[in-house]
Ligand code: SF4
């Protein structure tokens with residue numbers, strides 16, 4: 001299963017992912033149309049700034065394997081697909097009790113102000129690549145299988161270690 | 172990729188060269204445009220501000236995040252300020268070009284620029300009369316010097332009026348005065364835009380936009396008009412002439428020199444130098460059959476209009492010209508020259524020669540020109556190109572065969588001349604309904620639009636509906652390539668327009684020149700309005716820029732609507748982040764100057780909007796629709 005994974009060291013804080021997310025979840029699915037829509041299209045990805053480190057981090061729903069938001073949802077508005085694991089939210093069933101927001105460790109439950117219900121990432125069902133990922137120019141967001149993502153991180157780390165070994169030999 | 176090529180352009184020569192680029196693994200503006208996708212939403216909506224270092228600030232277009240910049244500027248303020256800066260840049264580009272033309276004219280009058288002469292005495296005298304400069308018992312040069320000095324003073328004037336604004340109908344002048352948008356001096360308006368948009372100065376969107384209109388007018392009826400008229404005196408007022416257009420004008424057995432950019436000051440000299448027998452002999456010695464000059468963008472239009480020098484292509488074809496492998500020198504001055512040409516030229520034998528003291532690019536051979544020795548520099552440039560012929564790799568030459576004949580050179584004077592010296596016959600045709608009205612279609616190319624698709628479809632729709640089209644800039648070149656500037660193109664026009672064109676032997680689309688020559692369209696519109704005793708905004712006329720991209724186009728848009736002409740834009744300007752500014756431009760401004768903007772990317776629908784507007788104006792004048 002592919003995930004939206006984060007490489008925070010690459011985030012420039014441009015918020016392009018946020019705009020692309022709101023546009024993808026608009027009626028017209030176009031930027032110029034979306035800005036004029038009512039209800040206002042809402043984003044589901046959040047660029048958070050950590051001032052201590054002067055670093056921006058794009059935060060996006062983890063679609064947790066054992067999703068607390070789904071376990072606590074009283075109306076069944078939040079549900080998880082058994083195979084692809086995507087956690088989706090049924091607007092009709094949501095009563096806006098915010099229990100999900102209380103248990104999400106990442107603050108990924110947003111609020112649709114007009115309808116007063118929860119709103120969250122749906123991995124863009126109409127797109128091959130989620131809108132936030134294709135909007136990211138620096139590759140801070142990637143859409144990959146964990147195995148592949150961790151594999152390449154592992155390879156990178158291994159390379160660093162290997163360099164250390166050779167440097168040691170030559171000394 | 173092959174599919175891509177078809178999506179990128181409707182022009183066969185362009186498609187052929189894009190295939191060649193793909194084969195050679197060479198990147199073009201279209202590839203770079205793709206790599207930029209998706210483009211920044213804040214930028215597209217105009218809601219980012221970098222005008223001070225508390226910023227950059229951005230407004231959340233969806234209302235969840237910040238609604239104000241650090242200083243408190245709202246989306247409305249930021250969008251209006253950004254737009255005003257675009258207008259200032261555009262007006263500056265046209266007007267600084269004009270300044271150089273006047274400075275060259277002045278040096279000529281003082282006898283310091285031997286390469287230049289007065290080519291149009293009648294126009295010199297007409298301009299002198301407008302400025303009350305006496306011509307009696309005076310040499311042409313004396314008159315020219317006086318004229319140069321008063322024209323130069325238009326730039327630095329503080330309280331107006333800019334003399335050429337007086338060409339506008341009385342009613343228009345009254346509106347400008349009442350609204351407070353009569354320009355006071357060309358440089359003053361541009362400087363004031365920069366001042367007003369500095370942090371903490373003008374922060375009222377409507378107030379800012381009015382300054383935009385005033386600055387636009389300083390361009391259209393000031394800088395641009397001065398550029399056109401001085402260039403006419405120096406190089407001749409265009410008259411109808413035949414030529415050819417598209418990359419197929421490049422020669423496989425001659426030295427090809429491309430002049431690209433916007434000014435005729437040097438390109439005129441290059442055209443002359445390329446005809447020098449000494450240079451031709453040198454070319455023959457190098458194994459070439461001769462020397463061929465072709466143009467791109469408005470430098471191209473300037474020499475096309477006056478000398479019938481063929482146009483190799485419009486804006487998005489500049490890289491493709493190099494990719495033919497047959498260009499010995501790409502000679503550029505200012506504006507719309509892609510810095511990409513440097514690395515591209517290094518993949519070929521092409522010498523990328525920059526000539527303006529103001530403009531240099533990576534990878535150029537620098538051959539700066541100055542008025543005093545313009546022809547000498549031009550000869551040196553031509554010589555460099557000719558000698559470079561030896562480096563041409565015949566195996567890499569791939570010139571598309573596509574080109575089309577075109578009739579060009581329709582200055583306002585030429586159009587009135589063709590009509591017998593008065594606009595009356597055109598007015599009669601409009602009154603009878605044979606010609607429904609006039610559509611001015613201008614502007615750039617932009618990879619956001621399939622190349623030439625917007626231009627050609629809009630123009631074809633208009634002429635089919637008996638709307639006479641006047642054109643300049645890259646739209647004009649698009650039309651030339653597609654055969655719409657041939658008199659035979661009258662066949663594509665509706666029956667009324669067709670009959671008028673056939674009786675006069677002119678095409679249904681009249682090439683009026685470069686982008687600064689949109690001033691010719693203003694002069695023509697003023698002549699029609701004055702003849703009818705109405706305002707420009709009463710005329711059955713509409714404008715369009717189907718593929719615009721440059722800041723100059725924004726300034727043009729500003730002066731065209733301030734002059735009373737409804738204008739349809741084919742690409743979306745960065746204003747939609749502000750409902751207020753969008754509302755003013757598409758509606759509110761109409762109450763003030765009698766014309767508005769519309770945005771319509773579909774050229775067929777855009778034509779519909781223009782025709783609808785023309786019909787409404789016909790009704791207003793009591794003409795049958
Ligand atoms: S909303 Fe929070 S708890 Fe629910 S799946 Fe996403 S990250 Fe996990």
Ligand code: SF4
Nearest residue numbers: 220223226228240242
């Ligand atoms: S001028 Fe205002 S909006 Fe612009 S960068 Fe400065 S603080 Fe931000």
